Amino acid sequence: MQTQMQILLPDIELHKIDNEFVNIPHAHHHEYQITVPIKGSCEFHYENRGMELRAGEGLVVHPADRHCFQMSNHSGIIIVIAKDELIRQACREIEPSQRPFESAAMLSYFQRCASRFIAMDHMDPLAVEETQSLALAELEDMLAAGGQLRTEATKKAERSSDWSMTQVLAYIEAHYTEQLDIDQLAAVALQSRYHFIRSFKLATGVTPYQYVLRLRIEEAKRQLRISAHTVTDISFNVGFSSPSQFYRVFMKFSGVTPESYRGM
DNA sequence: CATCGTCGGCAGCAGGTAAC
DNA sequence: GTTACCTGCTGCCGACGATG
Numbered sequence: 001m002q003t004q005m006q007i008l009l010p011d012i013e014l015h016k017i018d019n020e021f022v023n024i025p026h027a028h029h030h031e032y033q034i035t036v037p038i039k040g041s042c043e044f045h046y047e048n049r050g051m052e053l054r055a056g057e058g059l060v061v062h063p064a065d066r067h068c069f070q071m072s073n074h075s076g077i078i079i080v081i082a083k084d085e086l087i088r089q090a091c092r093e094i095e096p097s098q099r100p101f102e103s104a105a106m107l108s109y110f111q112r113c114a115s116r117f118i119a120m121d122h123m124d125p126l127a128v129e130e131t132q133s134l135a136l137a138e139l140e141d142m143l144a145a146g147g148q149l150r151t152e153a154t155k156k157a158e159r160s161s162d163w164s165m166t167q168v169l170a171y172i173e174a175h176y177t178e179q180l181d182i183d184q185l186a187a188v189a190l191q192s193r194y195h196f197i198r199s200f201k202l203a204t205g206v207t208p209y210q211y212v213l214r215l216r217i218e219e220a221k222r223q224l225r226i227s228a229h230t231v232t233d234i235s236f237n238v239g240f241s242s243p244s245q246f247y248r249v250f251m252k253f254s255g256v257t258p259e260s261y262r263g264m
Numbered sequence: 265c266a267t268c269g270t271c272g273g274c275a276g277c278a279g280g281t282a283a284c
Numbered sequence: 285g286t287t288a289c290c291t292g293c294t295g296c297c298g299a300c301g302a303t304g
Contacts, residue, residue, distance in 0.1 A: 182295065195268050197296065209277085209295060231285065242279060247286065249277090259285060 005173065005215070006222060007110075007117045009132040011083040012139070014113055016173075021077075022070040030084045033061040034139075038103040040075030044068075058101030060143075078110050086136055087143065101142075109138055111169050115204045118214040122253070168200065172208075176215040177239040182208060216240065217253045224262040231258045 004021075007014040025045065035044065036058040044053045046067045053059060053069075061067050063084045071077060113135045120127040171188045172180065185208055186196035200208045216238040223234045235246030235258075250258050 192269050193295090194270065194297095198268095201296090207296065240278095243285085244280085244287080245278060257286070 004222065005114065005218070007113055007135075009117070009128060009135065011086055012132055012135050013079075013081040014110055014135070015079040015081075016076070016110055016114075017071070017079070018076045019073045020071065023068050025066050025068040027064050027066045028061075028081060029064050031063060031081045032084060032087055033067070034080040034082075034143075035059045035061065035069065036078050036101045036103065036106045037071075038076045038078055038107050040071065042069045042071035042075060042077055056101055056103045058106070078106050080139060082136065082139060087140060089140075105142065107170075108166065109142060111166060111173075112138070114173070115169065115211075118204070118206065118211055118218070168196075168208075169204075172212060172215065176212050177219070177237065179239070180212055212239075213249055214253060217250055220246070220250065220258065221254070221261060224258055231262075234258070 005016045041054040116131045186193040235243045240246040
């Protein structure tokens with residue numbers, strides 16, 4: 001089953017796609033696209049060339065270049081699309097060809113961006129700007145280091161307690177549409193539930209339950225945009241046990257009803 | 265001193281139902 | 285599709301103690 005998580009900010013987009021996926025040839029006229037498989041491989045078509053990208057083999061697609069790709073089950077990919085003028089400096093010396101990208105560093109980068117995105121106040125322009133600036137700055141660092149991001153944040157994440165948190169974030173991301181409870185997540189983190197709640201909030205800025213809810217709402221928004229499923233169906237698809245609960249949470253995080261959001 | 269586990273209280277969430 | 289109301293439950297927080 002195809003799953004997708006996306007982080008949409010004004011000048012940068014991050015997408016994480018798992019399992020079967022196909023898209024049609026297209027070009028981004030004012031954006032660079034960085035494509036990095038993190039597991040399995042994908043068949044990438046760039047201009048008139050076809051190539052197989054394996055995990056850890058990144059590709060920087062320059063603005064206006066046509067491209068498309070497809071991937072099969074058990075594959076995973078992270079795509080970053082950023083405004084031309086913001087990362088031109090970092091991309092200028094990179095030829096549109098394969099270059100090594102560290103899969104773990106890319107996944108870690110995505111998870112940090114996702115944590116900040118989920119935790120930020122979406123109504124606050126300053127918070128959005130801050131999240132975007134951090135995402136762009138880390139992306140530039142990673143490009144400058146040849147795809148191997150080694151910022152303080154990464155080093156910190158590699159230490160044991162943060163390693164646990166990385167495991168939990170990955171677990172939540174894979175299971176947020178299912179029933180999740182604190183004890184389950186604490187077990188993944190190898191911590192007591194009480195300590196887990198504290199350390200989770202310290203790491204992400206929100207409580208575990210709020211984090212799961214925001215992920216569900218982001219996925220619901222995506223489904224509202226791209227599918228014709230009813231609001232009731234989507235509420236069950238993303239893990240809510242009743243439409244009424246879904247409406248309440250959606251209103252709280254988005255300020256509009258699901259139906260209004262679809263019509264925007 | 266830092267880290268982690270435990271406990272009690274409470275705000276807010278989950279779930280069900282009804283109505284529009 | 286959406287909102288309101290109610291009840292029971294649980295996630296979260298603050299305080300405190302144990303441990304190394």
